[in-house]
Amino acid sequence: MNTTDPVTVFIIDGLKDRYMILFSIFLTIYILILCGNSMIMYVIRTDCRLNSPMYLYLHNLSFSDMVYTSVTIPNMLSGFLVEVKTISKTGCFVQMYFFLSMGITVRALLTVMAFDRYLAICHPLRYISIMTRKVCFLLIFLAWFFGWIIPVPSLILAVPLPFCGPNIVKHILCDHSSLVRLACTDITRNSAVALIFALIALIGTFLLILASYISIGKTIIRMGSAERLKALGTCGSHLIVVCISYVSASCVYISYRVTMFDSEVRLVFAVLYSVLTPLLNPFIYSLRNKELQDAFKRAFSRCHICCNKLSAGKEKH
Numbered sequence: 001m002n003t004t005d006p007v008t009v010f011i012i013d014g015l016k017d018r019y020m021i022l023f024s025i026f027l028t029i030y031i032l033i034l035c036g037n038s039m040i041m042y043v044i045r046t047d048c049r050l051n052s053p054m055y056l057y058l059h060n061l062s063f064s065d066m067v068y069t070s071v072t073i074p075n076m077l078s079g080f081l082v083e084v085k086t087i088s089k090t091g092c093f094v095q096m097y098f099f100l101s102m103g104i105t106v107r108a109l110l111t112v113m114a115f116d117r118y119l120a121i122c123h124p125l126r127y128i129s130i131m132t133r134k135v136c137f138l139l140i141f142l143a144w145f146f147g148w149i150i151p152v153p154s155l156i157l158a159v160p161l162p163f164c165g166p167n168i169v170k171h172i173l174c175d176h177s178s179l180v181r182l183a184c185t186d187i188t189r190n191s192a193v194a195l196i197f198a199l200i201a202l203i204g205t206f207l208l209i210l211a212s213y214i215s216i217g218k219t220i221i222r223m224g225s226a227e228r229l230k231a232l233g234t235c236g237s238h239l240i241v242v243c244i245s246y247v248s249a250s251c252v253y254i255s256y257r258v259t260m261f262d263s264e265v266r267l268v269f270a271v272l273y274s275v276l277t278p279l280l281n282p283f284i285y286s287l288r289n290k291e292l293q294d295a296f297k298r299a300f301s302r303c304h305i306c307c308n309k310l311s312a313g314k315e316k317h
Helices: 019-046 053-080 089-122 133-149 152-158 176-180 188-221 225-255 263-288 290-316
Strands: 009-012 085-088
Touching (some): 019 263, 019 290, 053 133, 053 263, 089 133, 089 225, 089 263, 152 176, 176 188
16 A cells, blocks of 8 residues: 555454464354343343342343444454455444443443442442432443543544554454554554543542442451351352453553563453453353342243243144
8 A cells, every 4th residue: 555545444454363263262252142141131121030220230231241242253253254354444443432432331330330239238228228220220321421431532532643554453453552553643642542541441440349349348347157148149240250350451451561472462362351251241140149040040931831832832733
């Protein structure tokens, strides 16, 4: 490409080798994410016993995980099947925004869930009066709004940048840092603004979650053994998900700053980080939550009864 020509398309130059192996792995992961999170959403929406705020937050978390992975994985899978993966300039910016937005929304929802656990354990007598349906929906709206608004400054500064070549994005998707460094102008302001808002999103949510669990820990210490086990059981799934999410994010951050890491290894870390939590969420909540396990059993029983009725009806005809 002539370096004086404005760029209209970008080439996504991610993992170059082992296309079919990676295609099979990520297709399987994507199917598991969709099936696992869809099942959680289904039982929460259809089982009247799962009507507490905790399950409404979990429903939103499952939905956001599905959208988050759907922004990247299908595009990534198509890239494995073609020799040169191209994406329009507009499409690249749209993908970048939604990838950032949904990643932040997931963390905002985890923060809301931590606050919910804090109220339930530290202020059990006031929980119902504080966590009303109206407050519950307001917190969900704020979590999604936070995810929508935080990437906007980075996007606004990135869109007008002049791109005159090269046009090869060294990533599996249109990542912000990989994209803006292709601009043929100074990007110091872009990098600074992106870093500031990333710290607000990541460290801000982490500190709020940490504060909630410090208060929960102080309250649990003063409880009896039976109450303590019940409280730990209530928080266990959420705490595991939070640890996996932020530890994997830290690993990706470190891998990008250690020069000994191969560029393809960094990309694998980045991709695994983006799919790890959405993949594990359904299994963690299903294995550790008895109410959810019972809801799954009731759902399967209803399906079994419906299938038997249909079979009986066909035999009569």
